[in-house]
Every structure is written in C-alpha cells, then in structure tokens.
Amino acid sequence: MAIEKHDTPMLDQLEEGPWPSFISGFKRLRDQHPNERINAVANDLLGQLEHSYETRKGYWKGGTVSVYGYGGGIIPRFSEVGDAFPASKEFHTLRVQPPAGNHYSTKMLRQLADDWEKYGSGLVTFHGQTGNIMFIGADTKSTQHFFDVINDYGWDLGGAGPCVRTAMSCVGAARCEMSCTNEQKAHRLLVNNFTDDVHRPALPYKFKFKVSGCPNDCQNAVERADMAIIGTWRDDMKVDQAEVKNYVQSKGRQYLIDNVVTRCPTNALSLKDDDTLEVNNKDCVRCMHCLNVMPKALHPGDDKGVTILIGGKRTLKIGDLMGTVVVPFKKLESEEDWESLVEMAEEIIDFWAENALEHERCGEMIERIGLVNFLEGIGIEPEPNMVNSPRQSSYVRMDEWDDAAEAWFERQAEAAK
C-alpha cells in the first residue's frame, strides 16, 4: 500500500549539512522499512513535526498509560492533531533503565532493535536526560507487548512522574583511573532497592540518584541529583615524581607553573627546584584539576570513599539548586558500609516523603525547613564541611548552645578512638 507522503519543506532543510540528520532517519523508516505500519507512523510523525515547525507549537498531550502492575515508566503522548496524522496519534515513549554505566553489546542492541520494530516506531535514543533508554513511539496496546518481550530478557521500565527515577552513573572503574568508588554498584544498590518507588509513583515529586566516580562529576550529579554520590579519597594523593619530571621536560616549567601549580584553588602545590612536586594534602580539596592535567603523574590516594550531597535540581519551582554536602566522607568497602548507604537513602526518602509539600523536590524542602531540621530528621550531626562559612546573622536563638558544644566534643572524642 503506497502512502501519501506529507510535504516537509522545513524538515527537508534539516537533511542538509554535515552532521548526521535525524530527519533522514525518519525518512528511511517511511520509505525503506518493509513494515507498512512503520512507514505510515514515520510519515505521520514527519507530518506532525512539520506542522509544529510551521506553527511553532507542540501538539502532544499527556495522559495515563502504563503496563500491567506498574503505575509509571511510560510517557504517554496523544496527538492533538491526530485526525490529520492518525498513524502516529498515539506515540508513547517507554523509558527503560540502562545497564549501570551505559554499556551494551551490539548483540543486545540488535535484539532490542528487532523487538522494537515489531511493536514500535523504530526510533530509539540512548539516552534521555534522566538517563533512560527512550523507545519513542508506540501505541497504547503495543507498549504492553513490547515491555512483556524485553522484560523477559532482563530489561525493566524506569521512573516517570513523582517517583524514584532511573539513576545514572559514569563509566568509572570500568575505564577511568580517576574512579574512587564502585559506581555501578552504588547505582544499582540504590535504585534497585527502590523498584517499588520507581514503578509506582507515590512520592511528593521526582527523586534522582546519580553517581560520579570522582569530583569531576561527569554525571552532573551535584547540580541534577536529589542524592549525589561523588567518589573521593581522604589520604594523600599519589605522586609519581619521575612522571612529574617527564612532564616538566616535555611541556616546560612555566607551563606546569601556569597550568598546574597556580591553578590549584587552595595553593596546595609547589614545584621544587629539582622539578619534584610537593603537595600539601591537608590543604587539598580534591578538586581534580592537577590530576586532570597530569594523569600519568598524579593519582587519587588509597583511602577511597564518597561524598554525599543532597538536594540538586533544575529550575521548577524555586530556582536551580545545587546539592549540598550532607556526608563529607563515607567509606564504601564492607557490605555493612554499602548497606548503610542504602539505609541512609531510605531515611532521606522517608523523611522527604513525609515532610515535603506536593511537587516539592528534596532540595526545595531543605530550603524551606533549613538544613539543620533536615539533618535532625535523618539523624546526621552537623559538621563544618557542610557549609561555605558559618552563619553571618546574629538573629538566632541559641538556648541549647552548651549542650550542642558538649555533643561536638563528645563526637570528636568518639571519632578519635
């Protein structure tokens, strides 16, 4: 059956130029795919998108679609102009959780592609901004069929709506010498502890875990995650002085001074007259800059762990928030360490679920109630790594100062044991 192709003069202009064109891909599905359903879907999708380009408006509306047993994981899309573009009038996205760290075999990608074209549009993205594989374009009936098939061989839906969302982690220990923790283990332990909260949205709003193996934070965890896990170390960084000398020889002393020593945010580095590098590890804040510039010469220390920040999020509703430090350092070595990480996440989500307003992210709740109330709620004691500076306003009641001061000294004594 020949289809009547929609004219797409504006989209056609996106086939020009050297960067690969998504429009050319849509047209391949319209013109070359053996399945007539896919030809028709791609044609109407192109038609509706061209209509958006002409009128500068979007024409998708949400709704309620999920698979049996779940309440979320599908982004429902119904066309407002479905009469003109009937083949793509239901065009839902299945959000599918990727393997931690986004590794795939081509064999598995082919299997997913083969099944996706049986039920869906044939369009897929690795990955959306939350971190899901986005299988874009299935009608209501097919979402269930496609999910049933891929769920049988190990794929599960991610989060959508007010729920624990799909988590993200960097490539980390799989390929990066900066890695200070087992990113994929943290990722999977955390998010897979909350599968019920992923699949059945019942929280105040979204909650995201992101794991970066070092403070370069390639996953943008601090600025995007409600709970950011950032690998770090607390002993001395490792310096290979022979490699430092090699670096000086190849790049020159001045380059090293201008680009490493003077760029250290806490002036913790000094290049000695014999071209060795001295590091004041007490002043070092683990920013990663010198390790990034000299990855052969400088390495994280051995006493590794993570820093945990809570409350990062984007603009809606009170403005962008960075996560802030709640746990400056936590070892993740023994099984008890890992269990206590999961327990902390449970504690945080429980407290937030109980105390947040509707549609209030964890960081917004903390902004509203203050960090101290949040810390007391989750049972974590204050410490100076949590702040840029102590308070500057004297307008505060301090009746219980003596008790708080005594508790500080008791904790210090306990830690020193």
Next chain:
Amino acid sequence: MAKQEMREPIETGCPDPFQYMHPVMRKNFGLWKYHEHPRPGVLRHVAYSGDEIWTVKVGTQRILDVYTLRKLCDIGDEYADGYVHFTLRSNIEYMVSDGSRVEPLIKAVEDAGFIVGGTQNSVTMISHTQGWLHCDIPGTDASGVVKSMMDELIDEFKEANMPNRVHITTSCCQINCGGQGDIAINVQHTKPPKINHDLVANVCERPSVVARCPVAAIRPALVNGKPSLEVDEKKCICCGACYPPCPPMQINDAEHSKLAIWVGGNHSNARGKPTFQKLVAAGIPNNPPRWPEATAIVKRILQAYKEGARDWERINEWIERIGWPRFFEQVELPFTKYHIDNWRGARASLNASAHIRF
C-alpha cells in the same frame, strides 16, 4: 484482557552492566592507571596490568532509527569487539584493545557518515531534550536546534582546540531539563499564558495549579459563570510552570516565546566549585528550521572564549577573570536591566565592593 491473563512484570530494575562490558574493561575494572589523548576523538587508557583500551568517540543524530542503530552495530562488530558505551551526552564510544585498530575504525565510522570527536577540549555533543517531537509542553524543537548548531560547530567537535571542554545544552521550556551548560540555549516566554476558560474546570486540578506558581500570581475565579483560574499579569513572570498541570493555560506562543542564551554553567569541581549558568542574551527569535540567530550568538561567544581564555579555563572561569563588562564588550551583546537578578538570593550576585573594571 482479563486480569488473570496479564503477565506480571519482573521487577529487575537496573541491569548488571558486566554482561555487556568490553572484556578488557571487565578484566581491569578499578585497575586503570592513566589515560592519554592521542588525537581528537580518541582516548587511550592504560591499566596497571599493562592492558590498553582505545576508545573512539562518535557523534550521531541521537534519535536513532533502527537502520542507523544497526549500522552503528555493524561498525562495532567489524571494527571493534562488539561492545559499545554511550556517554552522558549521547555520543557512542567504540573500544578496541589494540591501537592499530583505531585508524580503520575511524575510517569506517566516518565513511558511514558519523563524526569522530567530542573528547577533552572540544565542543562536545549538545545535550538534548525532546522538543516538538515528543514533549507535551515544548516551546521549540530540540533535535532540529541541535542538528542545526552541530552543522555549524562540527569542526569544534572534531578538532579539540578550545581552551577546555565546552558543554552546550538546550531546553525547550524554562524547567530547563537540558541542565546546566557552559552555553545554554533555553526557551524564554515573554507573555503570560492565554487561558481557555471553557476547559480549565474539566482538565485542571485548580488548587495544584495555584500552588505550582512560583510567584503566587494564579487564583481561582469564576469566568463566564464557569470555575476557572485567572492570572495576575502584573505579577506573572511567564515561566510556564502552570502549563504542564493545566494545558488550557497555553504559554507557548509562536511570536512571543523566544530563546535566551546563558553561559558559565559548570558541573565540575575542578579548580572552582560547580557553577550555575548566567543570562547573557534574550529576545532571540525561535526560528525553525535552522535557528540562525541563536547559532550566530553561540559562535560569537565561542570565538571570544577561544581567543581570550587560557588553557584549562572553562567559560565561567574565563569570564570571572576578564570580568562581565569585557565579556559583554567582546561578544557585542547588550547589558540590560534584565541581566540584574531579582530572584531569591539575588543580593549575592551584586557587586558589593569597589572592584570596578575599566
């Protein structure tokens, strides 16, 4: 279908990545020693065991049709070892354990029309949202904007000759799901929502719409005898937060939904603490299919950064050093009253000193 016939889901959650990981990466997990950047688009990681993994980073159209996905798999099977990794910004990476296989792999990738690059101090792939293709509230498209800009920035993707890496993001509404970027191109609405009062009562849960407004500009009202909502247009900041929970409050406007450009968002802790992006340009037409006005400003900013920044300075650090007056001068953008923040915490962005740039 009757309930008992429905298949129960298997709640496996996030899959174990080791089954899909390149064997050399699996073997040397947590045991990597250092990396090098032998040429743009290629990374060489060396493990303590002496094993090497060479990575070739590849830019694609991101929204992949199954033909493109299979073509990428064919390359992986023939020239790599049948394993791939996707980066945060949707680049695909092929890994080989032997440096001699890199050049044939690059040739195969480029012959197939994909772009090798995006490593280290390059302009890497623009982080990408859904836009008109799939979002329910978009003010613009995403894929088309990204395609148009990458056509113009392709050399910067391929060559890695910026002072440091440049992350560009786009967002199709002011919720900003594209996130923070060294340069961000985001929709900025300039008119309050247009309300279809006939639909509000049936479609919207009015109290939650009222609660959603960041400036308390929405209140319940009877309009033409029907329960609806009204907006205090003097208070309204045109953010569009009411539109997702209440589609009859249409915020998108073909003429008045504009683009704005923000700079200096930086997620890394390297040198300074992470930073948020700052407004530099607005009122840019939302001009499909190629958005030339927005691209022109992005290119101006990139050019000034490339010429003016020192090695390793990200855009925020470069501006911090040269100062905002010189930034606006160099990129030939106007500084207006709209650049001065008045949101909560705004005082911290004011200059409370006698430090003045001349």
